Amino acid sequence: MTAHPIAANDGGSPDRREEVLAAAAECFMRRGYEATSMDDVADMLGATKGRVYHHFRSKPELFFEVFRRAISILAREAGVHETGPGTAAARLRRMARAHVLCMMETQTFQRNLTLGVDLYRFGETSAEHRATLEELMDLRRAYEDAFRRTFAAGKADGSLAAPDPSLAMRTLLGAINWVAVWYSPRHGETRAHRETLADGIVDQVLQGYLA
Amino acid sequence: MTAHPIAANDGGSPDRREEVLAAAAECFMRRGYEATSMDDVADMLGATKGRVYHHFRSKPELFFEVFRRAISILAREAGVHETGPGTAAARLRRMARAHVLCMMETQTFQRNLTLGVDLYRFGETSAEHRATLEELMDLRRAYEDAFRRTFAAGKADGSLAAPDPSLAMRTLLGAINWVAVWYSPRHGETRAHRETLADGIVDQVLQGYLA
DNA sequence: GTCTATAAAGGGATAGAC
DNA sequence: GTCTATCCCTTTATAGAC
Numbered sequence: 001m002t003a004h005p006i007a008a009n010d011g012g013s014p015d016r017r018e019e020v021l022a023a024a025a026e027c028f029m030r031r032g033y034e035a036t037s038m039d040d041v042a043d044m045l046g047a048t049k050g051r052v053y054h055h056f057r058s059k060p061e062l063f064f065e066v067f068r069r070a071i072s073i074l075a076r077e078a079g080v081h082e083t084g085p086g087t088a089a090a091r092l093r094r095m096a097r098a099h100v101l102c103m104m105e106t107q108t109f110q111r112n113l114t115l116g117v118d119l120y121r122f123g124e125t126s127a128e129h130r131a132t133l134e135e136l137m138d139l140r141r142a143y144e145d146a147f148r149r150t151f152a153a154g155k156a157d158g159s160l161a162a163p164d165p166s167l168a169m170r171t172l173l174g175a176i177n178w179v180a181v182w183y184s185p186r187h188g189e190t191r192a193h194r195e196t197l198a199d200g201i202v203d204q205v206l207q208g209y210l211a
Numbered sequence: 212m213t214a215h216p217i218a219a220n221d222g223g224s225p226d227r228r229e230e231v232l233a234a235a236a237e238c239f240m241r242r243g244y245e246a247t248s249m250d251d252v253a254d255m256l257g258a259t260k261g262r263v264y265h266h267f268r269s270k271p272e273l274f275f276e277v278f279r280r281a282i283s284i285l286a287r288e289a290g291v292h293e294t295g296p297g298t299a300a301a302r303l304r305r306m307a308r309a310h311v312l313c314m315m316e317t318q319t320f321q322r323n324l325t326l327g328v329d330l331y332r333f334g335e336t337s338a339e340h341r342a343t344l345e346e347l348m349d350l351r352r353a354y355e356d357a358f359r360r361t362f363a364a365g366k367a368d369g370s371l372a373a374p375d376p377s378l379a380m381r382t383l384l385g386a387i388n389w390v391a392v393w394y395s396p397r398h399g400e401t402r403a404h405r406e407t408l409a410d411g412i413v414d415q416v417l418q419g420y421l422a
Numbered sequence: 423g424t425c426t427a428t429a430a431a432g433g434g435a436t437a438g439a440c
Numbered sequence: 441g442t443c444t445a446t447c448c449c450t451t452t453a454t455a456g457a458c
Contacts, residue, residue: 016423030333032326035245037451050424053453114392115243122241162415171416174389175382181325182381204373205382208419227441248433260434261442270434 017055019045024052025066025108033063033115060129064136067116070109071139077102082146088154093206095147096176100198103180110180113140144169154211161211168209175205228266230256235263236277236319244274244326271340275347278327281320282350288313293357299365304417306361307387311409314391321391324351355380365422372422379420386416 023044027036038049038059045051056062078098084091103110117140119125120133147169154160162168179201186193234255238247249260249270256262267273289309295302314321328351330336331344358380365371373379390412397404 030329032243032246032329035243038453039451048425049453050426054423059452117392118241118243164411164415167411167415170389170393171386171412174392175386175416177389178381178385181328181385200375200378201382204375204378205386205419208416249435250433259443261444264435265441 016051020052020055021062021065021069022108024056024062025069025112028063028066028115029108029111033112033119038062060125060132063112063116063119064129064132066109066112067136068139070106070113071136071143073106073109074099074102075139075143079143079146082150087159088150088157089159089206089210092147092150092154092160092209093202095150096172096202096206097198099173100176100179100201101194103176104183104185104194104198107180107183110177114177116140144173147173151209154209159211160209162209172205172209176201227262231263231266231273232276232280233319235267235273236280236323239274239277239326240319240322244330249273271336271343274323274327274330275340275343277320277323278347279350281317281324282347282354284317284320285310285313286350286354290354290357293361298370299361299368300370300417300421303358303361303365303371303420304413306358307383307413307417308409310384311387311390311412312405314387315394315396315405315409318391318394321388325388327351355384358384362420365420370422371420373420383416383420387412 020041024036024041027040027044030036031040036059038052041062042049042052052062056065078095081091081094081098084094116133116136120137123133125133148165151160151162151165151168155162155165160168231252235247235252238251238255241247242251247270249263252273253260253263263273267276289306292302292305292309295305327344327347331348334344336344359376362371362373362376362379362383366373366376371379
């Protein structure tokens, strides 16, 4: 891996590595991890796999990067609200709303989270890849823990009424993770449309957990 | 397909075709549709793929049978409660409870429902398989409609308070479908344990939809 | 930085033995 | 009803041209 202008990423000019990553996310989502070939990813870019292998050493590493990106988007957009102002219920609402928007706007990346968990649970991988997978599972657990802690905080400050924070975390995340499964962007849809939809979903879902 | 003693299935003696189907469900769940080889299915049975091909013409047909089985279990166990006694809220609770138990007890089959939807949305299939997939998607839609109708009925009889029955159906099913993703049976677990867990989940989740 | 060509391995499906 | 052997195609990954 020679000097890539990855720093230019922040500056604005589109990065080639980023294009490969996005194409891979799309392919993995559509066909699953093992069924996706490096040729599929290349085809989606209108290139050959020489280009893919130039940016990523192997298929597992490509997938791991997709996973890492997915969870890092969630942590940045949603997890960050754990430490905001207001009651636990208010913070939970901001977290859930941002999470839903991520499911809609970075769907191709987010759907690969489940794929990664299955790979961890059932896949046969080398020791090195196993270690990376463990690390990625830790990232995911850490993200989920923010929801668990917020449910516990809501029990303490009286704003939330879930008797079992772990179970509440699971049912809430189930409801909002599922958005990535059924959501499909409409033609001409704007950010405002998605925000309205996200508010509707979150209002609906949080109703059951409020004190 | 020559004379199989499929009728013996009802009688009690284990059916060979059924064994292949169960092994296939497990493999498809673990590795995904395309990544699962007919050899994988055979290996899980301690056999070779000659046996698999004797019972199922092709890999797609094998998968379709797994999908069909999954949805038919749900329709029988949960969908049937749509027409039971009591308020819409009471019926919805019985449906959701049975659904959760299915997610736990026939997990390997149920997890393939999402796989099938992805295959339908993104897969490249022959015209014949396409037609079968359409039919399977209809079965799934019909099952989901039972939930949608019950939410609408609850609006009418005043037992449920979801403003948008379609959205309520999606968030509720998301929360309870997700059980199949995180649930893992504990050692020595009994049906009673699962029923208690299912009741906890359903109590938690339905809270938000009650009038 | 991306291409073509190729090696080595594994997949779906069938034929025919038993 | 299940197994072995086989055909043909696709896959991962690398080497080396440009």
